[in-house]
Structure formats: C-alpha cells, structure tokens
Amino acid sequence: MTTSTSNLSMKLLIDTKNKKVLFAEASKDVVDFLFTLLQLPLATVIKLLTKEAVVGCLGNLYSSVENLNHVYWQPNLSKDVILNPTILTSSPAISGLLPSAAINHSQITPKLYRCPKRSGNNYYCSSSTVTDVYNSKCAACGRGMTREVNYSTATAEPNKSNNGFVKEVITYMIMDNLLIQPMSTISGITMLNQFNVKNVGVLKETVVKLGMEEGLKLLKASIESQMVLTTVFLA
Template structure:
C-alpha cells in the first residue's frame, strides 16, 4: 500500500502570518484521489473513519445494522450490501492512500447468478425464481460464472488513466476547489487573499500517505480549511 503512494506529493503555498494554506499545486494522481472520494459509498466512509468519529448520527445507523439479527432481514439479503458496499477505485496509483476496507477488495465472491436452462434473457440471484418467459415455467437453476469485479473494473469504471488529464498542473484550494493552474490564476488568488508581503509566503512540499489520505477524507467532511487542518494544524498539535 505505502509504496503505491510514496511518489504522491503536494506543493503548498502557505501564508505564515495566518498559518493558512492558500492553495496547493497538485499532479493528476493527487486530483484523481480527491475526485475518487466522491465515489465512496457512505458505509465505506463510516467504516474507514470509525463510528465514533463520524459527525451526526450515521455511525449509529451503521451500528444498528451491524447489531440487527439476520432474522429480521429479508430472505436472500446479506447485510454486507449495506455495511460493505463496493467502492470503486479509479487508479492503482491512488489506492494506497486509503486502507483496503474502502477499495474494491471487498469482493462478493459468495454472489451467484442463475438463468433459465432454456433461456438466457434474464438473470437472478435466487435459484428458485421462475423464468419470466411466457409458457416456460422452469426454475432459473443454471448457475452462471461470476466474473470478479476487478476483472471488469477497467470496462465499467474509470480505468488506470483515472479521471483527469495529465497535461497540466492543478490547483487545489484549501476548501478543495480544484482548477487547472496558471500564472494569472495564482496572482489573482494572492490579490483575493489580500497578501501584502510576499516574504510571508512559504512553499512546502508534503508527502501523501495512507495517514494523510484518511485525514483528508475526515477533514473534508468537517471543515472548509482541509489542507490547513491536515498539514499545518495537525502538525503543530502533535
């Protein structure tokens, strides 16, 4: 895990007088990581951050499903559909930024699919289902081979090329607004932040590992100063 994310870095521009990250220069892979957060099912986020660290009551909802006896669940329904949904990862290069319990390693190997012995128009997860073809009446008992989700990931999900193109450097704001970077946009932002003394600005390169990935996810749910909270305030508090 760690090795896949070892080359991911952010170049921060910090206002040292206010202890605030103004913006960060980021590569395509880093932007892909942030965009991939939008793909995470909420159950995966809860498991990753742990129920006690969740803001609001979603942690309680998750724990309620955990504690609910299978007797109360619908037949042929597995609680893992709610507790461990599949979370697509767009690129192997960014998967090392989050623990495996939120990536596609949650395989549904126990899932089986069936079709009618005479017709292949429909598929079901229940081998007791009657074929819906008119005048057929056969049970759909012919088991079909299940293709692992990793094998179809490149066809169904964004492949190893990720989400954005690699032709430019990207700018990530403290509140996670992301735009292509340019000299003009940088100067405009300095005016916007009312920076009077260029000498008070400091460039700092930080590495992104699994710890930072989890902290960025957590901060993005709780704050509009994500980069500042993760890379400045957390550092000064430890």
C-alpha cells in the first residue's frame, strides 16, 4: 500500500461494551473527503478497490470494456471515457487519501466539428451548429461537418479560502452509518440518549489518523456496510 502524506485525523467516541463507534468528531477536510466519494464514477471505484473486491458483477463489466477489441467500438470514441472518467479536482488537503494514479483529474478536450462553410468560392453556409461526430450532415446545408473548431473552458480563479464543499468554522459529527451533521454539545447528548447509554464509563475517546489505507477502507465499507466507522477502525 502506498504511504499517504495526509495529516488528517478524527476523534471517535467508542462504546467499549458493545464494541461499536457511536460517532466521530471531524474537521471540514474529513467531511470533504467523504463527500468526494459521491463524485467518484463507478469505474473509478472499481479501479480503486480492484475488480475482484467489488460487490456484484461490476468488476466483470469493467473487464468486459477492457477486453473488448477496439474494432467493436464506435469511431472517434476511446475506452477511457468509461474506464478513466474525470472527476472534479479535490481539495489538496484530502489528496493523500486516495491513490491519485487511479483518479483522472485532467480535463478531456472534446473534438468538435462544424460545416466547412466555404469550399472554394462555391458556397457559404451560415449555420453555427457544431457536433462531436466527424462528417455529420449539417442541418442547414446537408454537407459534412468536417472543419475542427477550437474548444476552450473558462477557468475561474481559485478561491483559497473556499476549497472543498463545507465550511471549516465548526466541527462535524459523523455517525457510524456516515450521516453527517454539525457538532454541538446538545447534539452529542442527544446521540448518547439515542444509543441508550446509561454508563458513561463504557465510553472511550480515541483519535485515529487517516491515510490512504483508511481512505480506501472507508470507500469499501461505505458500499458494503451500515457500520462504516466500526468496520474500518474496530475490526
């Protein structure tokens, strides 16, 4: 397993009698990481967990795409569209929790075509329609759309004070089943009542570090279990 450079951690409240994590206190960066898991395309999840570790038949689908000869694919289409889909770039603070080699953060630049408009001095087409399929018929004049046009994306200036998804002014409570809410004294007491904790002596606080190994375990457990924190940190 590749060593992570992440410095993230969270505090677990453990019921030692029932050997269960009741909830965790976590920072913005931990919550950002968990929310990032929702962005991951299925193909990326399969690649991160390896095909053999994925529940059900999704691993077989991934293998089918890998092994299908390119002659059966639509022209001008790469397998990478399925096997290596792009996701939004995550906050730098959580970049060490998943292997970057398995995640494609680069932007795919599509090839777009339009009607050539001029062929010598014979004609002029006023259509501004574009397509991503080479030689498609122009809706206005019927000629093949073969002239490649430049594609550019507007890049917003990064806001260093607003990285990730949630604000960092508070601590967050993460339940064992990954329900997340703002942390407060009242919410903590409410949770203890909800779990019917009568003897606080059975409760134990512990701080756990989050690295790449834990990141992958959290991803896997979030798919398979309703007791994610217990599965990852107490198993």
